[in-house]
Amino acid sequence: MKREMTVYRLRTPVSEETARKLEVNDTIYLSGTIVTLRDAAHRRALELHKKGKQLPVNLEGLAVFHCGPLVKKVDDGWRVVAAGPTTSSRMELFEADFIKNFRVRVVVGKGGMGAKTVDAMKQYGSVYGAFTGGAAVLAAKAIKQVKGVEWSDLGMPEAMWILEVEDFGPLTVAIDAHGNNLFETIQTKAENEKPQIYKKLSLK
Amino acid sequence: MVTGKAVENVAVKLLQLAVTELPQDVKKALRRAYREETNEVGKAQLKAILDNVELAEKTCAPMCQDTGVVIFYVKAGSQVAGLDKVEDALRKATVKATEIIPLRPNAVDPFTQKNTGDNTGKHIPYIHWKIVPGDTLEITALPKGGGSENVSALGMLSPSQGVNGLKKFVVDVVINAGAKPCPPTVLGVAVGGGADIAMKLAKEALLEPLNQPNPNPELAKLEQELREAVNSTGIGPMGLGGKTTVLDVKVDYAHRHPASYPVAVLAQCWAARRASARIRSDGTVEYLTHKVA
Secondary structure (H helix, E strand, C coil): CCCCCCEEEEECCCCHHHHHHCCCCCEEEEEEEEEECCHHHHHHHHHHHHCCCCCCCCCCCCEEECCCCEEEEECCEEEEEECCCCEHHHHHHHHHHHHHHHCCCEEEEECCCCHHHHHHHHHHCCEEEEECCCCHHHHHHHEEEEEEEECHHHCCCCCEEEEEEEEEEEEEEEECCCCCEHHHHHHHHHHHHHHHHHHHCCCC | CCCHHHHHHHHHHHHHHHHHCCCHHHHHHHHHHHHHCCCHHHHHHHHHHHHHHHHHHHHCCCCCCCCCEEEEEEEEECCCCCHHHHHHHHHHHHHHHHHHCCCCCCCECCCCCCECCCCCECCECEEEEEEECCCCEEEEEEEECHHHHCCCEEEEECCCCHHHHHHHHHHHHHHHHCCCCCCCEEEEEEECCCHHHHHHHHHHHCCCCCCCCCCCHHHHHHHHHHHHHHHCCCCCHHHCCCCCCEEEEEEEECCCCCCCEEEEEEEECCCCCCEEEEECCCCCEEECCCCCC
16 A cells, blocks of 8 residues: 555545545544435435435435444433444445435445445545444444434334434545555455465465 | 252343453453554554443443344253253343343344344254253353354365365465454364364354463464464454454364364454353352453
């Protein structure tokens, strides 16, 4: 990778220009509004868009968080108890269209995404931020307020939770708007390392 | 004599300890990985893991939203009376723990896809029994996450491939798994016995304390060799790069059929959760993996 990791503290909405400045290995801490969306909510958002309907929230410049939070009802609203990232590859089916139609600038999840998403991020100027898998309490701590919930008919984990966050992170930029995919780079390196590893183990 | 109520109370406590607080040896291994990691991104991931672990412990919240499928290992002293009540007590404990901790409901009917909502179902929680001499009852709770379970693998190798085949199999499984099992993981590896026996031993190996060499020097050497091999893949914490892909590798074996060479690999995510306690005949309880005030 070309340079040292840089730490960015960003506030949503994030501009396309800012998103394009980020490079793989950078770290982001997000503040502002982020929205949780899993498979079902991605599908619904794209269906609404196809019918020419508005989404409950304008997603331009916002961050989409692949997460099914554990949320508790409290007196005057909701409190997020645990909110770790879910496996992003399930959303690969939708994310490219999602970025194209709604211009989200940061996609947050775990495990990385595929070639279609990488292409869309390059074309429209978005990044993928990897949040530490399982770090559910750390995520919940950064969520300061539940601003709203839409599509609750999908069930708690699948609904669209609109969250106000402060210094949400660390998010490692694992796909940038220049076509780099850190997960893929690491995976290819590991594959290439195989002969060396076998040799060290005295295998053929 | 153990009462159902005593077993239930201890098992609820074990589940709570397991999901909110990592055993000392796992925390130590994670801290050591953090100190020794030279990859900046990998180090940042380990820092986030350690911060999360600390926060979970302080707030008594589950450290990961996936609180796993509940598995118990029971070592029952042959002189313990009341063993017939243990299974029912462990099921009750699971229901109660799900409600009060809370645990995420993770027991789904594989045909109807219906979630039972309380972490119990057919064969779940699963209980592994071992009868041992004595008058104490030892219970271990192993809440097992799905992400790491999904990369488990069984290889029915040819006996002519032998130990070299085993080594290659383990390396390949780890590389194929990549970021998926939430590394740094703990690997349980077992060879021999048969397909089911190897898998069972591999999972049970996950209960062994980390960074303590295997009492069998040959296996200790193999564990070290495998640990070094998979840590040179560069996959690193959360698959984002670094030298800590596994915290430890634990190997066990059984004698094999002349025609078979089964090799099982079980991964446990960084949240290597487990908790054990011993109930003595006088009813007192000793927690073995956690400090309990």
